[in-house]
Amino acid sequence: MRIIIGLSIILLALAATGIRVNHHLAATAGEMDVKFTHIEQAIKQNNWSKAxxxxxxxxxxxxxxxxxxxxxIDHQEIDKIEIALARIKSYIEVKNTGLSLGELAMLRQSVEHIPIKEAVSIENIL
Known part of the structure; x- marks a missing residue:
């Protein structure tokens, strides 16, 4: 009986941790998305200093x-985000609207995808 109770506590703790991690990932991804929107607006207005x-x-x-x-999360995902940020900065330096917006879209997709990918769900477990 003690084993069942102990295992139940461990299982609940793991589930709670997974939910908390996913919530934090989603919250920080949302904050980053707001920043991406500000960058996008500045680029579309050709306000390169603001961008x-x-x-x-x-x-x-x-x-x-x-x-x-x-x-x-996987370190390759982190590297992908850092590379995209560096590219966007370079594209903004040369005032290239198309490449800046394209790379920003890729960055946004990468960041939005992470909370979904890391979510505790049956699909991700199996």
Whole structure:
């Protein structure tokens, strides 16, 4: 009986941790998405100085989140996000609207995909 209770507690703790991790990933991904929207608006308005500021702000936000994300997600995903941020910054420096928006769309998709991919669900378990 003690074994069943102990295993039940462990199982509940794992489930609660998974839910909390997923919630935090979704929340930080949402915060990043808001920043991406600001970058997108600045690019569409050809306000390149504002776009640079927004990218720098987004990079600082990412640096805060990156350490925690590295614990729960694949490092290749982190590398993909960092490469995309570097590319966007370069495209903004040369004032290339098309490439900036394209890379931003890829970055947005990568960040939005992570909470879904890491969610505790039957599909992800099996």
């Amino acid at each position: 640079r500021e927004q990218v720098d702000s987004t990079k600082k936000e990412w640096e805060k989140n990156k350490t925690w994300w590295a614990v729960v």
